[in-house]
Amino acid sequence: MNLLPSLPFFTSSTIASPSATAPSQSPQSESHPAPLSSSTTQPSSLLNPSIVQAQQQEVNPDEGNNVSTTGSLASTSPKISLPEIFKKTENSVVQITSTRPGSDQIVTLNGREIPQNNIALGSGFVYDQDGRIITNHHVVSEVDEVDVKFVDGDTYTAKVVGKDPYSDIGVLQITDREFFDKRVAPLKIANSSEIEVGEQIIAIGNPFGLSGTLTTGVVSQIGRLLPNDVTGYSIANTIQTDAAINPGNSGGPLLDMKGEVVGMNTAIFSNTGVYSGVGFAVPSNMLLKEIPVLIEKGSYVHPWLGFTARDVSPDIAESLKLPRNFKGAAVVSVVENSPADKADIRGQATGVDFVGNEQVRSGDIVTKIDSQPVKSMDDVISYLDESKKVGDKVTLTVNREGQDAEVPITLEERPSSSPRLLAASSSQQQQQQEEREEEESDPNPPLFRFPEIPGFPELPKLFP
Structure with missing residues (x-):
C-alpha cells in the first residue's frame, strides 16, 4: 500500500x-x-x-x-x-x-x-x-x-x-x-x-x-x-x-x-x-x-499459517487427474520454519529428470479447514481472521498426490515481513533479480508501470 x-x-x-x-x-x-x-x-x-x-x-x-455486544448483535x-x-x-x-x-x-x-x-x-x-x-x-x-x-x-x-x-x-x-x-x-x-x-x-x-x-x-x-x-x-x-x-x-x-x-x-x-x-x-x-x-x-496479534496458495483452475485439476471442477487452495510455497512448514505442508517443487527436463511436483491442495470447505485461499484467510487467534489449533484437510490427509497445525503470530518476501523461493528471488537487471539495462524504460490488479480487467497501457 x-x-x-x-x-x-x-x-x-x-x-x-x-x-x-x-x-x-x-x-x-x-x-x-x-x-x-x-x-x-x-x-x-x-x-x-x-x-x-x-x-x-x-x-x-x-x-x-x-x-450491547454480548450474545446476538441483532438490533430490533x-x-x-x-x-x-x-x-x-x-x-x-x-x-x-x-x-x-x-x-x-x-x-x-x-x-x-x-x-x-x-x-x-x-x-x-x-x-x-x-x-x-x-x-x-x-x-x-x-x-x-x-x-x-x-x-x-x-x-x-x-x-x-x-x-x-x-x-x-x-x-x-x-x-x-x-x-x-x-x-x-x-x-x-x-x-x-x-x-x-x-x-x-x-x-x-x-x-x-x-x-x-x-x-x-x-x-x-x-x-x-x-x-x-x-x-x-x-x-x-x-x-x-x-x-x-x-x-x-x-x-x-x-x-x-x-x-x-x-x-x-x-x-x-x-x-x-x-x-x-x-x-x-x-x-x-x-x-x-x-x-x-x-x-x-495498544496492538493486536494476528494468527498465521505461513504458506501461499492459488485457486485450483480446471486446467490444474485436469493436470492432476482430479475432477475438472475440483475446488481448493493449491499450496505454492511454504515459509521456512512457519507453522505450515513444521506441520509438513508441502508446496510446489521443481526438479530435473534423468534426461535434463524440468519437472514440477504439485503441492498439497487444501480442501477444508476445521471441516469448513475451502474453495479458494480467501476461505482460509477469512476463517482465520474471523474465528482463530494465536495458539489455537486448526486441522487442514489436504489432497496430497490424490489422497486425502488431515494435518493438525498450531497457529503462531504473524511476522511483520511481507509473506511474498518470506515465501519467495530462491529461484523466484533469482528471477526477480534478473528482471530488475533487465529493467536497469533497458535504454528506453517506460515512464511508469501500472500495478497488476488481479480480478479487474486489464487496463490500457499509456506508453509502449
Whole structure:
C-alpha cells in the first residue's frame, strides 16, 4: 500500500496493490492475494489505477458504548429515513486532523508540481462515552496526537492509544476534560454478518475536508479480500459498496438503515484517485473483535499459517487427474520454519529428470479447514481472521498426490515481513533479480508501470 503525499487542504492515499478479488491463477498467502512474482513496491501517482484509501475514515467498535455486544448483535431498531439517520448520527462523526513530519515532497498532478501539505484529514466516530474515537490506522499511522473536530465546530486533542496496521484500525482517546461535558452519544454497532448484498447503506465522513457529508448506496458484495501493500497482508471479509467514498472519508462509519455501524470506510478502487463506484469497508464484527484488545494492549496479534496458495483452475485439476471442477487452495510455497512448514505442508517443487527436463511436483491442495470447505485461499484467510487467534489449533484437510490427509497445525503470530518476501523461493528471488537487471539495462524504460490488479480487467497501457 503506497500512501500518496498529501495534497493542499486534503490528502489521498493509495494502495498500489491487487484488487480485493484474486484470480484463480494468482498464488496467495493466507493474508495476501498478490502473485508471488509481483513487485513489493508500486508507482505512486494519481494517474495510476489503484485502490485508494479513502484517506482517513473512521469506525465504531464494541463494548463500552451504548450497544450491547454480548450474545446476538441483532438490533430490533426500526428502519428510519435518511434525514433521520443523519440527525441521529451527525454529532458522533468527527473530522480528524493529523500533522505529519516532513513537508518537502512534491506531488505531480496532471503534469503540475504541487508542494505536499503535511496536514492530513480523515474521519472517525465516537466509540464510547469514555472519549474513545475509532478511525483507520493509515489516518494516524505517523503521529501520536491528533485534533478531533465535531460537527458543531468544537475541537479536542486526542492521543493515539491503539493501532493495528494489518486490519487498518486505529483507536484515539480524547484528553480534553471539557469534552466529557458534551455527553456525545456513541454510535451503535450492528452485526456485519447479517448484512446482505443489495441492502441500502450510508457513508458519513469528510471527503476533501467537507465535514458532515452523507452519501448512500448499496452493499455491492461481502467477504472481499482487500490487499494492503504497507503490511503485505490482506484485510479479510471487507464490505464492498457503491456509496461515494473519497479522500477524507477514511475512518468514517458505514451505516445500515437503522443508523447503526456495519463497517468502517477504508479504501476505494479507482483509476483516478477519486470515487469510481467501488469502495471497501472494514466489517463491524472485525472492529468488535479487535477494539477491546487495542484499548487494553495498544496492538493486536494476528494468527498465521505461513504458506501461499492459488485457486485450483480446471486446467490444474485436469493436470492432476482430479475432477475438472475440483475446488481448493493449491499450496505454492511454504515459509521456512512457519507453522505450515513444521506441520509438513508441502508446496510446489521443481526438479530435473534423468534426461535434463524440468519437472514440477504439485503441492498439497487444501480442501477444508476445521471441516469448513475451502474453495479458494480467501476461505482460509477469512476463517482465520474471523474465528482463530494465536495458539489455537486448526486441522487442514489436504489432497496430497490424490489422497486425502488431515494435518493438525498450531497457529503462531504473524511476522511483520511481507509473506511474498518470506515465501519467495530462491529461484523466484533469482528471477526477480534478473528482471530488475533487465529493467536497469533497458535504454528506453517506460515512464511508469501500472500495478497488476488481479480480478479487474486489464487496463490500457499509456506508453509502449
